[in-house]
Amino acid sequence: xxxxxxxxxxxxxxxxxxxxxxxxxxxxxxxxxxxxxxxxxxxxxxxxxxxxxxxxxxxxxxxxxxxxxxxxxxxxxxxxxxxxxxxxxxxxxxxxxxxxxxxxxxxxxxxxxxxxxxxxxxxxxxxxxxxxxxxxxxxxxxxxxxxxxxxxxxxxxxxxxxxxxxxxxxxxxxxxxxxxxxxxxxxxxxxxxxxxxxxxxxxx
Amino acid sequence: xxxxxxxxxxxxxxxxxxxxxxxxxxxxxxxxxxxxxxxxxxxxxxxxxxxxxxxxxxxxxxxxxxxxxxxxxxxxxxxxxxxxxxxxxxxxxxxxxxxxxxxxxxxxxxxxxxxxxxxxxxxxxxxxxxxxxxxxxxxxxxxxxxxxxxxxxxxxxxxxxxxxxxxxxxxxxxxxxxxxxxxxxxxxxxxxxxxxxxxxxxxxxxxxxxxxxxxxxxxxxxxxxxxxxxxxxxxxxxxxxxxxxxxxxxxxxxxxxxxxxxxxxxxxxxxxxxxxxxxxxxxxxxxxxxxxxxxxxxxxxxxxxxxxxxxxxxxxxxxxxxxxxxxxxxxxxxxxxxxxxxxxxxxxxxxxxxxxxxxxxxxxxxxxxxxxxxxxxxxxxxxxxxxxxxxxxxxxxxxxxxxxxxxxxxxxxxxxxxxxxxxxxxxxxxxxxxxxxxxxxxxxxxxxxxxxxxxxxxxxxx
Numbered sequence: 001x002x003x004x005x006x007x008x009x010x011x012x013x014x015x016x017x018x019x020x021x022x023x024x025x026x027x028x029x030x031x032x033x034x035x036x037x038x039x040x041x042x043x044x045x046x047x048x049x050x051x052x053x054x055x056x057x058x059x060x061x062x063x064x065x066x067x068x069x070x071x072x073x074x075x076x077x078x079x080x081x082x083x084x085x086x087x088x089x090x091x092x093x094x095x096x097x098x099x100x101x102x103x104x105x106x107x108x109x110x111x112x113x114x115x116x117x118x119x120x121x122x123x124x125x126x127x128x129x130x131x132x133x134x135x136x137x138x139x140x141x142x143x144x145x146x147x148x149x150x151x152x153x154x155x156x157x158x159x160x161x162x163x164x165x166x167x168x169x170x171x172x173x174x175x176x177x178x179x180x181x182x183x184x185x186x187x188x189x190x191x192x193x194x195x196x197x198x199x200x201x202x203x204x
Numbered sequence: 205x206x207x208x209x210x211x212x213x214x215x216x217x218x219x220x221x222x223x224x225x226x227x228x229x230x231x232x233x234x235x236x237x238x239x240x241x242x243x244x245x246x247x248x249x250x251x252x253x254x255x256x257x258x259x260x261x262x263x264x265x266x267x268x269x270x271x272x273x274x275x276x277x278x279x280x281x282x283x284x285x286x287x288x289x290x291x292x293x294x295x296x297x298x299x300x301x302x303x304x305x306x307x308x309x310x311x312x313x314x315x316x317x318x319x320x321x322x323x324x325x326x327x328x329x330x331x332x333x334x335x336x337x338x339x340x341x342x343x344x345x346x347x348x349x350x351x352x353x354x355x356x357x358x359x360x361x362x363x364x365x366x367x368x369x370x371x372x373x374x375x376x377x378x379x380x381x382x383x384x385x386x387x388x389x390x391x392x393x394x395x396x397x398x399x400x401x402x403x404x405x406x407x408x409x410x411x412x413x414x415x416x417x418x419x420x421x422x423x424x425x426x427x428x429x430x431x432x433x434x435x436x437x438x439x440x441x442x443x444x445x446x447x448x449x450x451x452x453x454x455x456x457x458x459x460x461x462x463x464x465x466x467x468x469x470x471x472x473x474x475x476x477x478x479x480x481x482x483x484x485x486x487x488x489x490x491x492x493x494x495x496x497x498x499x500x501x502x503x504x505x506x507x508x509x510x511x512x513x514x515x516x517x518x519x520x521x522x523x524x525x526x527x528x529x530x531x532x533x534x535x536x537x538x539x540x541x542x543x544x545x546x547x548x549x550x551x552x553x554x555x556x557x558x559x560x561x562x563x564x565x566x567x568x569x570x571x572x573x574x575x576x577x578x579x580x581x582x583x584x585x586x587x588x589x590x591x592x593x594x595x596x597x598x599x600x601x602x603x604x605x606x607x608x609x610x611x612x613x614x615x616x617x618x619x620x621x622x623x624x625x626x627x628x629x630x631x632x633x634x635x636x637x638x639x640x641x642x643x644x645x646x647x648x649x650x651x652x653x654x655x656x657x658x659x660x661x662x663x664x665x666x
Contacts, residue, residue: 071553074607144488144496145551146627147558150611169566180530184487184496185549187612190565190578200563200610 066100067158069111069151076155093122093164100159111151114141128168130160136175142183149186154197161194168194235417237391238265238345240641241505244417253306255316263524264505267498277315281329288315297328340414349393354400354410362406363443371437371513383429385421389512392419437513472517473543473662479504480549483527490552494639499550503628503644510652534615543662544591545623550638554629556605557647559596561588562617563610580618587622594658598650
C-alpha cells in the first residue's frame with residue numbers, strides 16, 4: 001500500500017491527463033479506421049456484380065445463338081442473346097465468347113466457370129481455323145471432370161462455329177501456350193473438328 | 205452339351221500333356237484376399253527373413269500416404285498413423301508400440317516389413333482380424349474362404365462335381381493320371397481334409413494343397429477327363445473325355461466350340477483396364493479426403509476381378525500409386541494386343557456412370573496401314589460405340605443413371621482396339637458412395653457383364 005501511494009505521487013497530474021487523452025484518441029481513431037475499412041470492403045462488388053453492366057464492345061446489337069452448357073442435362077442448350085457486335089470478324093468472335101462467358105459467371109448459372117476466366121484473344125489464322133486463347137485462370141480454376149470439361153469445350157467450339165461462318169476447326173490455347181488438358185481430362189493438344197463436336201450430340 | 209451349362213471350358217486329355225508349373229519357380233509371392241481387392245505382391249528374402257513392401261500391402265486396402273525422411277518412414281492409412289525406422293524392429297502404430305519379427309528395412313525408398321509379422325501387424329491397421337496361412341503365404345481379410353465340396357455321380361455316366369460357394373476361375377492343366385486346378389486369385393481354402401478318396405473306378409482321389417500364394421486341387425483319375433464350368437462358374441464338372449470314335453465325341457465336335465489343344469488353356473480375350481491419374485497427378489478432388497486417382501484404382505481392381513470371373517485376361521495399366529504418362533498408357537495398351545480398353549475416371553458432379561467414346565480430332569488421313577497417332581482409334585470407333593452401348597444397357601439394368609457421349613479424352617484416340625472411357629459419378633446416396641466398394645462393384649459387374657455380352661464382337665489382334 002505504501003509503494004502504490006508513492007508511485008502515484010511521482011507522476012505529475014498534467015502528464016496523467018495528457019496520457020489519458022492520447023489513449024482515448026488512439027482508441028477512437030482505431031474504431032474510426034475499422035469502420036472505414038468495413039465500409040470500403042462492403043462497397044467491393046461481388047464477382048457477379050463486377051461484370052461490366054454494358055458490354056465493352058461498340059456496334060449495332062445483333063441476335064446471336066449461344067450454346068450454353070447445362071451440367072444437369074449434360075448437354076448444350078441453345079439460347080439467343082442480343083449483344084453489340086463490332087465490325088471485324090475477329091472482334092466479333094471475341095465478343096461472342098465473352099458474352100458466353102458472362103452467362104457462366106452469373107449466379108445460378110447452369111454451368112459455372114471461374115469468376116476470373118476470360119478470353120485473351122481469338123485468332124482466325126487460316127481459312128476455317130480459329131485459335132481461342134484463354135487466360136490462365138480459365139483453366140487453372142476450372143472444375144475437373146470429363147463431363148464438365150467437355151461441356152465447356154463443346155460450348156466454346158459450337159458457339160463460335162455457329163455464329164462465325166467458315167470455322168471448321170478450333171484450337172484452344174491457355175495463356176498463349178498449348179496445354180495438355182483443360183483441367184485434367186479434356187484434351188487440348190489437338191484441333192477440334194467442328195463437325196465432330198456438332199455430331200457429338202451434346203447440343204439440342 | 206446340357207443346356208444348363210452356361211459357360212464351358214473344354215480341354216481333352218488325349219495324350220500326355222504337361223503345362224508349365226502354375227507358380228513361377230524362383231519368385232516368392234504373397235496373395236491377399238480382401239472384400240475390396242484380391243492381389244499378389246512379391247516377397248523378398250533378407251538375412252534369412254521374408255519381407256514384403258508395406259505400401260504395396262496397404263495401398264489396395266485403403267487410402268495410403270507416406271513420408272520417407274532418412275531412416276524413418278511415416279505412413280498414414282486412412283486416418284491411422286504409423287512410423288517405422290530402418291534397422292529397428294520397434295515401430296509405432298496408432299500411438300502404440302509394435303515389435304516386428306525382424307528389423308524394418310528401407311530399400312530404394314521402399315519400406316519392407318517381415319512376412320512373419322503380418323498376422324499381428326495388419327489387424328493394427330485394419331482394425332479387424334486376418335487369417336494368415338503363413339506357410340503358403342495366403343492372407344485372408346474378412347470371411348472370404350471358398351471351400352470346395354466334392355460330389356461323385358455314377359449315372360448316367362461317372363462324373364465328379366466340384367461345387368464352390370462363389371465363382372472360381374482356376375488355371376486347369378493335365379498331367380499323366382491327374383487334373384490340376386490352380387487357384388491364383390480365388391480365395392479357395394481346404395475342403396477340410398488334405399486328401400479325399402472316392403470309391404469310383406475312374407476318380408480315385410482329390411488332394412488339396414497351397415503354397416507360394418496359390419491353392420491347388422488335384423484330381424487323380426484313370427482315364428482322360430473333360431472339364432466343364434457351369435452354374436455361373438461355381439461348379440466344375442470332371443467327366444470322361446469322349447474318345448475319338450465315340451458318339452459323344454462326334455456330338456461334341458459338331459455342336460461345341462473347338463476343344464483347346466491338350467497343353468493349352470482356351471485362349472482368353474485380353475481387356476486392358478486403365479485407372480486414370482496416379483502418383484503426383486491426383487485427378488479431381490472429389491472431396492477433401494478423396495482423390496480421383498484413389499477411386500479409379502480401387503474401381504479398377506474390382507473390375508479386374510469381375511472380368512477375370514467372366515473369363516477375360518486383364519492387364520491393369522496401374523496397380524499402385526504411380527504416375528503413368530498418357531502416351532505410355534496408350535503404348536502399353538496397344539502392345540498388350542488387347543481386345544478392349546477401359547479407361548476409368550471418377551467425378552463429383554453428375555449421377556451414375558458416364559460412358560465415353562473418342563471424339564477424334566482433326567488429323568490427316570491414314571497412309572496405308574499407318575494411322576496418325578491422334579486418330580489411331582478411327583478404325584475401331586464403330587466397335588467402341590457398340591461396347592459403350594452394351595455397357596450403358598447393363599448399367600441401366602442396375603438402375604443407375606447413365607450417359608453416353610463422345611469426349612476428347614486421351615488416350616482413347618491413340619488406341620487401336622475398341623476403347624471406352626468410364627466416369628463413375630455419385631450414386632443416389634451422394635458423393636461418399638464413390639469410395640464405396642459396394643457401389644463400385646455394382647458398376648464393375650455391369651461393365652463385365654456387358655463385355656461378356658459383346659464378347660463375340662471382340663477379337664484380340666494377332
